[in-house]
Amino acid sequence: MYAQMIKTAGTGVKSREEMTEQERAFQDKIDADIKIEPKDWMPDDYRATLIRQIGQHAHSEIVGQLPEGNWITRAPTLERKAILLAKVQDEAGHGLYLYCAAETLGVSRDELTEMLLDGRMKYSSIFNYPTLNWADIGAVGWLVDGAAIMNQVPLQRTSYGPYSRAMIRICKEESFHQRQGYDAIRKMAEGTPEQRKMAQDALNRFWYPALMMFGPSDKDSVHSAQSMAWKIKINTNDELRQKFVDQTVPQAEYLGLTIPDPDLKWNEERGHYDFTQPDWSEFFDVIKGNGPCNTDRLAARNKAWDDGRWVRDGLLEHARKKRARKVAAE
Amino acid sequence: MTRDEAFLQFLLRMGDNTLILGHRVSEWCGHAPVLEEDIALANTALDLIGQTQMWLGLAGEVQGEGKSADDLAFLRDAWDFRNVLLVEVPNGDFGRTLMRQFLFDAWHSIMLGRLMKSSDDRVAAIAEKASKEVAYHLERSSDTVVGLGDGTEESHRRMQEALDYLWPYVGEMFASDEVDAEMAAAGIAPDPASLREEYDALVQRVLTEATLTIPDSRFAHKGGRDGRMHTEHLGHLLTQMQWLQRAYPGATW
Numbered sequence: 001m002y003a004q005m006i007k008t009a010g011t012g013v014k015s016r017e018e019m020t021e022q023e024r025a026f027q028d029k030i031d032a033d034i035k036i037e038p039k040d041w042m043p044d045d046y047r048a049t050l051i052r053q054i055g056q057h058a059h060s061e062i063v064g065q066l067p068e069g070n071w072i073t074r075a076p077t078l079e080r081k082a083i084l085l086a087k088v089q090d091e092a093g094h095g096l097y098l099y100c101a102a103e104t105l106g107v108s109r110d111e112l113t114e115m116l117l118d119g120r121m122k123y124s125s126i127f128n129y130p131t132l133n134w135a136d137i138g139a140v141g142w143l144v145d146g147a148a149i150m151n152q153v154p155l156q157r158t159s160y161g162p163y164s165r166a167m168i169r170i171c172k173e174e175s176f177h178q179r180q181g182y183d184a185i186r187k188m189a190e191g192t193p194e195q196r197k198m199a200q201d202a203l204n205r206f207w208y209p210a211l212m213m214f215g216p217s218d219k220d221s222v223h224s225a226q227s228m229a230w231k232i233k234i235n236t237n238d239e240l241r242q243k244f245v246d247q248t249v250p251q252a253e254y255l256g257l258t259i260p261d262p263d264l265k266w267n268e269e270r271g272h273y274d275f276t277q278p279d280w281s282e283f284f285d286v287i288k289g290n291g292p293c294n295t296d297r298l299a300a301r302n303k304a305w306d307d308g309r310w311v312r313d314g315l316l317e318h319a320r321k322k323r324a325r326k327v328a329a330e
Numbered sequence: 331m332t333r334d335e336a337f338l339q340f341l342l343r344m345g346d347n348t349l350i351l352g353h354r355v356s357e358w359c360g361h362a363p364v365l366e367e368d369i370a371l372a373n374t375a376l377d378l379i380g381q382t383q384m385w386l387g388l389a390g391e392v393q394g395e396g397k398s399a400d401d402l403a404f405l406r407d408a409w410d411f412r413n414v415l416l417v418e419v420p421n422g423d424f425g426r427t428l429m430r431q432f433l434f435d436a437w438h439s440i441m442l443g444r445l446m447k448s449s450d451d452r453v454a455a456i457a458e459k460a461s462k463e464v465a466y467h468l469e470r471s472s473d474t475v476v477g478l479g480d481g482t483e484e485s486h487r488r489m490q491e492a493l494d495y496l497w498p499y500v501g502e503m504f505a506s507d508e509v510d511a512e513m514a515a516a517g518i519a520p521d522p523a524s525l526r527e528e529y530d531a532l533v534q535r536v537l538t539e540a541t542l543t544i545p546d547s548r549f550a551h552k553g554g555r556d557g558r559m560h561t562e563h564l565g566h567l568l569t570q571m572q573w574l575q576r577a578y579p580g581a582t583w
Contacts, residue, residue, distance in 0.1 A: 062365070068361045072359050074573055081379055090366075095363055099365070184583075187582065194581070230522065307424070308362065310484045310485055311485065314478045317482045318477040318478070319477075323483075
């Protein structure tokens with residue numbers, strides 16, 4: 001889940017009586033699973049919320065290149081290096097689709113980028129954690145992409161057409177990412193004692209941050225209720241987190257790795273695992289900018305943007321000259 | 331030098347060029363000036379690493395000591411690397427990275443074109459596959475060199491500086507020695523010197539369009555493709571690239 005803590009614009013779900021005629025027609029389309037397209041009328045709050053959500057998701061894809069890029073130059077085999085390069089390339093591509101989807105709502109990619117760089121917009125908390133050993137690359141694919149898929153699969157049915165279509169493309173690639181991550185960590189778990197130690201260390205550090213990706217409980221949130229009524233949020237955070245835990249525990253068992261939660265156990269009655277909530281005060285610290293890597297991540301993105309200005313300016317100027325020459329020749 | 335010894339050296343030269351350049355390009359991941367460039371750089375690096383797997387895979391086969399492409403990539407020391415110096419110099423700014431890419435791509439595309447007619451079917455097959463990828467690399471690096479050379483004053487200045495810095499590394503790609511003589515005699519690979527005319531014409535055309543001036547010197551740094559004297563940079567690159575394999579010998583990943 002690459003969009004978390006998205007503040008839904010507006011004051012909550014309106015009753016049909018409170019809605020204007022336009023709003024009622026809009027809600028009827030959503031209820032009938034008819035996609036909203038860029039030229040269709042939409043409430044300002046729907047538009048604003050979607051820009052925040054899609055923008056944050058796009059930023060997450062971009063910043064998410066950094067923790068994985070951290071290991072590309074140290075990948076242990078040519079094949080692992082190629083797989084990781086392909087994955088990071090996909091992520092940049094996902095960023096591109098999502099920025100394009102956001103642009104259909106009337107905000108430019110440059111505007112969104114500026115908001116990321118000066119801290120007005122966020123990216124997923126998970127990318128503020130460091131990748132410290134090679135098994136972390138496996139853990140990122142297995143747990144982080146695994147958690148992202150939980151959210152993104154239902155979002156393929158989201159009400160906004162361009163977002164839904166971006167999600168359909170993204171989900172195809174994400175499931176490959178998750179499989180390669182699981183395969184990479186499986187190799188480690190089945191490997192030498194040092195490799196097993198790396199795999200366990202990665203799981204220890206990424207487990208709770210992965211659970212945090214779904215965001216704090218929002219079952220009583222009026223904002224979430226509005227986003228759900230608009231079908232830009234499909235499940236509650238707790239539902240997705242539970243689904244993720246239920247899926248991941250048997251996978252960890254298969255690997256012979258221990259999830260760092262002594263209270264984790266199967267609850268026969270509920271048909272789900274009971275588990276310990278992450279430390280939400282840590283989560284809010286990370287969101288506020290105090291995660292282990294916030295400063296470095298944002299500095300890296302700002303440096304790339306600032307160092308690249310002459311390149312963007314140069315290419316734009318060249319395009320302008322070419323147009324001018326073409327006009328002069330005509 | 332036997333034919334197989336020469337063949338091995340030739341394959342290491344091809345594979346080490348793509349390995350080291352692929353590594354350098356991959357260092358950009360997440361730091362490019364614009365998202366499309368991040369994607370394109372990762373894509374280029376990915377192609378080069380894929381080509382490395384093929385060249386070094388064949389090198390291991392020809393060597394006949396049971397070594398895999400990974401063994402050759404991760405367990406040789408700097409003096410055994412056979413890449414040209416051009417590909418190991420640090421990335422510098424984006425302009426230098428793309429100028430280096432262009433200067434290499436131009437050579438690479440001509441070389442692969444000749445290798446598609448190699449008397450060795452395996453070499454011809456690798457060249458055939460790689461040449462499709464490299465045609466795209468060359469198109470993209472040419473366009474970028476032209477765009478930035480003929481862009482703003484600053485971008486022009488930076489591209490000229492990149493060209494001035496890199497030009498002394500170009501000549502090594504066309505140096506010939508006994509390995510090349512053996513390969514040419516066997517019809518496996520062309521004499522590198524025979525590529526120069528076509529290269530100069532291509533590079534001149536693109537750089538003229540980019541409003542850049544080729545330095546008036548044919549001086550060439552050498553020592554990479556025969557392993558006699560690499561730059562200081564290669565050791566650092568290998569330290570990073572080979573670290574896991576060296577720190578945990580015998581592990582499978």
